[in-house]
Amino acid sequence: MRSTSPGGHAADTDGLRAKRHAENFPVALKVLPGRLRSDLEAVYAVARTIDDVGDEADGDRTALLTEFGGELSAAFDGAEPAHAVIRGLVPAIRAGRVEYEPFRRLIEANLQDQHVTRYGTYDDLRAYCRLSADPVGRIVLRLFDVADPEAEELSDRVCTALQLLEHWQDVGEDYEKGRIYLPQEDLEAYGVTEDELGAAQASRRLRELMRFEIDRAAALLGSGAGLVGLLRGWGRLAVSGFIAGGLATVDALRDTNGNVLATYAKPGKADALAWLVWLQVGEPKTGRRSD
Known part of the structure; x- marks a missing residue:
């Protein structure tokens, strides 16, 4: 399964899953209730995508991060996102279980990586x-x-x-x-x-x-x-x-x-x-x- 990612790049959901399993810690323990597992996995997918754009994307990474951040911010304002990883976060956004500010800081960190x-x-x-x-x-x-x-x-x-x-x-x-x-x-x-x-x-x-x-x-x-x-x-x-x-x-x-x-x-x-x-x-x- 593949879906659109920042700047027209494809986001490999299998790749995100593999990276989740390769982390030093369990992103979402299997014993957790379904909603919490889904929310944690959605948060991970967004955070991992931000890092991957900042570290690996072809082209102007600053522009791609800015674009992704803009679409993520718009999702918190009620817009329907095009990117699959942001769409996965929408249930938590609509239910008020997450806020934009921490995600903005993650984007800021990756923007900093481009010049520091x-x-x-x-x-x-x-x-x-x-x-x-x-x-x-x-x-x-x-x-x-x-x-x-x-x-x-x-x-x-x-x-x-x-x-x-x-x-x-x-x-x-x-x-x-x-x-x-x-x-x-x-x-x-x-x-x-x-x-x-x-x-x-x-x-x-x-x-x-x-x-x-x-x-x-x-x-x-x-x-x-x-x-x-x-x-x-x-x-x-x-x-x-x-x-x-x-x-x-x-x-x-x-x-x-x-x-x-x-x-x-x-x-x-x-x-x-x-x-x-x-x-x-x-x-x-x-x-x-x-x-």
Whole structure:
């Protein structure tokens, strides 16, 4: 099945499904009620399409992102969208379960990607994640009818951590695309040159840097894991799935011992499931589960 996507490109729904299954976390646990699963999958399809246009589309990506954002905004104003991924979001829009602002920030992040390829400081990178990652958590909380400042703040920590972990999985791939998310101040502090990011194996200095970055992201994820305790019902389970996927990704990244260039750190499903159970019955913590 294929459908129209921004700028006349075809959106491959099978491709979106494959990318959903390849994520570090379950986008929509199968045990969730049908409406919630549909809403989460629709949100993912829109967010993934925004990222794909920003990363992979042929032609003027800025224009394509602007076009997609305009059609998405119009859908929130009641217009009937042409793009299939936006049409999939219409039931949630019409029911008032999602708002446009978080999606606008996702588009802004991808527009920023078109001209910003380096981040000087960790704070600069965190500011980018507030556009590229945190809005997704806000959307998810809204779907579960959670409107609590403490929950939102913890959600932001979780989402930024998940984004950072994804960046640390993709250091070599991002470098090939001309982007470096490792803060320039950290590269300098560890004596790592940009050229080292394109090697087949991570240098000793890069491995040390990556262990530092992985631990920092893990600590941030752990600091947001208390979100689980603020939630009830399906929201608690769904968010636990996201955090469990992140914790399993931390495990996989740590298993590389910092050599993220030689091996793609793919989290194991069994590890993620074990973390999911732990989050439901134990105290959330960062690192491998205690036996």
